Amino acid sequence: MSAETLERRRESPARARILDTATRLFYAEGVHPVGIDRIIAEAGVAKATFYHHFPAKDELVRAYLEAEHGRQRAAAEMLRAASAGPREALLSLFDHLGETGAGPMFRGCPFTNAAAEYPDPAHPVRRTVAGYRRWSRELFRDLLAGCGHPDPEGTSAILMMIRDGIVVGSDLDDPDALRPLVRDAAVRVLDAPVPPA
Amino acid sequence: MSAETLERRRESPARARILDTATRLFYAEGVHPVGIDRIIAEAGVAKATFYHHFPAKDELVRAYLEAEHGRQRAAAEMLRAASAGPREALLSLFDHLGETGAGPMFRGCPFTNAAAEYPDPAHPVRRTVAGYRRWSRELFRDLLAGCGHPDPEGTSAILMMIRDGIVVGSDLDDPDALRPLVRDAAVRVLDAPVPPA
């Protein structure tokens, strides 16, 4: 198969319709409860077309998560560019997280939600989730290093805890009660004295 | 139906076998992927017996979560009793969380995992999850109030974020790297100056 063929296939409007529909349904209702039949019906696509673009449902799940990863990378890059410095970028990342979590369509983190449906850590979907989380943690770490934090490694892991807590809590508890605490939480972790250890 | 009948039914060994098996399988593999047929086969119980004790699968899921809630209540009470004061109790709760997360069978929080499989917030299973989270948050709040913290309300919500971050991270990232950071994270949140707000 030629490179142009692969390229054309990746840009196919049918493929885009499948991926858009899957993104909407997977995020709103979960992966396993949403069947292929439903996706192709709502995308207006034939079954053969679906299996032409995606060899199996799991590959569609992976593509859904990869696309989400791409969107988050772009959003993070925009926030970083609009911020005065690394510390402001970090804090606006958390503000953004709190705002997203208070939106009406928020249903938690697509990655952790998907991971909950794939118990096997060796599964390709789980590896995709792991890749996203690695990127997220490294983003925190690099911004911390950029603003001269004495412990970027450990603090990035603790910021990751805060991040997970915001997305889980915004989904399962009251997101409006959580939102005003988001920046406070990040600042507490950022400005706390690092233990001697 | 008499009160004794209900009591006998609740203590039935067949019911206990069903619940134990369901607990093991639901936690390890998720709720939807584990079918009734598999549960009754591994529990050594007839199908009619299952539907005699549980009107539907969702009720079994609820019972599984309620039982887990009970175990966590007992564990928290033990830790509280063994601690010198509320602050020590709080910190040992987090230590306990980190240790559990590093165990070989750890698969994340049973409640958030179950919630990820039930998108509808009005579903009985989701209400059960919400009840557990309310209890957990109030436990934090009361311990904070007990050790004279100036902002038990907001800080309990931030500790809840840390809690969620520990269970998610222990499942999806490297639990052994996370464990030494757990107490540090809790202390940073506990001892940070409360913003003027």
Place this chain on the structure above:
DNA sequence: ACGGTACCAGACAGATCTGTCTACGATCGG
């Protein structure tokens, strides 16, 4: 004009799943 590719429509196999049902044995209080 022709071959390759993309696409639609839908039947189909084979394997799930939940929940109901029949039929029968064991135990135990009254």
Place this chain on the structure above:
DNA sequence: CCGATCGTAGACAGATCTGTCTGGTACCGT
């Protein structure tokens, strides 16, 4: 001894699900 209850074993209906396959249409580069 009798009726209620608890239990086992398993067939069954009805609705899923994934992935394959057939058949036909349309475009596009050569």
